[in-house]
Amino acid sequence: MSKLRIAVAGVNGRMGRCLVQAVTAAGEKCELVAATEHPESSVIGADAGEIAGVGRLGVAVVPSLRDAAAFDVLIDFTRPQSSLDNLAECVSRKSKVVLGTTGFTDEQKGQIAEFAKQTAVVFASNFSVGVNLVFKLLEMATRVMGDYSDIEVVEAHHRHKVDAPSGTALSMGEAVARALGKNLNDIAVKERNGIIGERKPGTIGFSTIRAGDIVGEHTVMFADIGERVEISHKASSRMTFANGAVRAAQWLSDRTTGLFNMQDVLNLK
Ligand SMILES: NC(=O)C1=CN([C@@H]2O[C@H](COP(=O)(O)OP(=O)(O)OC[C@H]3O[C@@H](n4cnc5c(N)ncnc54)[C@H](OP(=O)(O)O)[C@@H]3O)[C@@H](O)[C@H]2O)C=CC1
Ligand SMILES: O=C(O)C1=N[C@H](C(=O)O)C[C@H](O)C1
Numbered sequence: 445m446s447k448l449r450i451a452v453a454g455v456n457g458r459m460g461r462c463l464v465q466a467v468t469a470a471g472e473k474c475e476l477v478a479a480t481e482h483p484e485s486s487v488i489g490a491d492a493g494e495i496a497g498v499g500r501l502g503v504a505v506v507p508s509l510r511d512a513a514a515f516d517v518l519i520d521f522t523r524p525q526s527s528l529d530n531l532a533e534c535v536s537r538k539s540k541v542v543l544g545t546t547g548f549t550d551e552q553k554g555q556i557a558e559f560a561k562q563t564a565v566v567f568a569s570n571f572s573v574g575v576n577l578v579f580k581l582l583e584m585a586t587r588v589m590g591d592y593s594d595i596e597v598v599e600a601h602h603r604h605k606v607d608a609p610s611g612t613a614l615s616m617g618e619a620v621a622r623a624l625g626k627n628l629n630d631i632a633v634k635e636r637n638g639i640i641g642e643r644k645p646g647t648i649g650f651s652t653i654r655a656g657d658i659v660g661e662h663t664v665m666f667a668d669i670g671e672r673v674e675i676s677h678k679a680s681s682r683m684t685f686a687n688g689a690v691r692a693a694q695w696l697s698d699r700t701t702g703l704f705n706m707q708d709v710l711n712l713k
Pocket of ligand 2: 610660
């Protein structure tokens, strides 16, 4: 059987380097055939394997996906505009996409859904197995305690993260809001400062910590008077996201079009 040909965008990023390691570790099933970086990056022309610390792979980093060799699936964990440009290129090449970038606006998410009518896309704010299990646990907790408890989402990430709240925190909020039969945009509280008055019932609060090298931690709290339930996930290595993304790339082999998420890949729906 021929190997799945994978391209990685943003190969010199924190996730980009882990993704090359994960593709290489997938050995017989996958091979890295292309890698991109920001056009002004100092690593353009360098070997993607050497950047990721897995040894020479013979894949030189190119400044645009348009310059990349033929590939079956792009794995993209970069920035919203760069990912949208890459999706357009994948549609024109009939390549599939695993999309892990966060921080998209609602309008940009609509554009991703349009692209997914023309190629198959797995788009997930978090590719770890554990977080996707948490999404299911949140549905149950919301069914039991959602109507009367105060729901708060707390997330912590490293100092370099540029978007807030994290994509995962928002997905957790969406899972809870869906189980409540509500739209997250109508009930989310993302800022609190000064004399803001008592907590409004039925809202979902979001708190953000940015510090040091925290890989990614999320807690959803269901708090009543006298007791509270907290559902937490802590990632201690980015390889958990990278391995999930490579698993998603392989899962896409059976799909031609459509927008999927990691719960589809893990059969958790
Ligand atoms: N879904 C999930 O499971 C996870 C999602 N993420 C998300 O992935 C994204 C990346 O995170 P992280 O790796 O920490 O960030 P980094 O900043 O380390 O990496 C992003 C990389 O993309 C590069 N880049 C930016 N624009 C372009 C472009 N036009 N072409 C090619 N490369 C480009 C950046 O280059 P430069 O620095 O030169 O701009 C950088 O190397 C974030 O949105 C993050 O939230 C992260 C972990 C898990
Ligand atoms: O930027 C990160 O690092 C992460 N981003 C994702 C998010 O925004 O949820 C996933 C993970 O928590 C790490």
